[in-house]
Amino acid sequence: MKQGIISNNASYSQTSNKAQPQSTQYSQQFISKKQELKLLKQQVQSLQRHVDSILHRINELNTKKQNTSDKELSVKASIIIEKCIGCGICLDFCxxxxxxxxxxxxxxxxxxNGCGTCIDVCPNQAIVLK
Structure with a gap:
């Protein structure tokens, strides 16, 4: 029997003019390979931003380390006002x-304390360490 239209989570056969329910099926969301690749690319880009942020912080600390006290070494988060959309995600994670x-x-x-958690969760990259 040929599968046909799926409506209201039940599949129907189309062997006659009348649609007859065959069995209840639960709908599953499938994504195309193109969509899957796009999502993976976004995840890779997000991870790369995290790595870049960490490397930037390491380089900054190494540069400041010479002839400075421990208090002067501390870096703090700073908002790039033009990029901030006011979503509040950073607030939730701090x-x-x-x-x-x-x-x-x-x-x-x-x-x-310069931990950088807010940087990692900001969807607009509106936070940097200074």
Missing amino acids: NRGAITLDNVAKIDLEKC
Whole structure:
């Protein structure tokens, strides 16, 4: 028997003019290879941003390390106002409570420990370490 139209999670045969329910099937979401590749590419780009952020921080710390005290070595998160869309994701992930939101994110430099979690979760790359 030939499978036909799937409607309301039940499949129907089309061997006659009347549609007859065959069995209940649960719909599954399938994505094309093109969509899958696009998603994988986005994930790779996101991971690359994380790696770049970490490498940037390492280079910055190595550069500042010469002739500076430990207090001067600390880096803090900084918002790029033009990129911030005010989504608040960074606020949700900051375990120090260093971020507030008033249309755009704001960092309390006294509370920020420079961990970079906010950088990793920002969808617009609007946060950098300085």
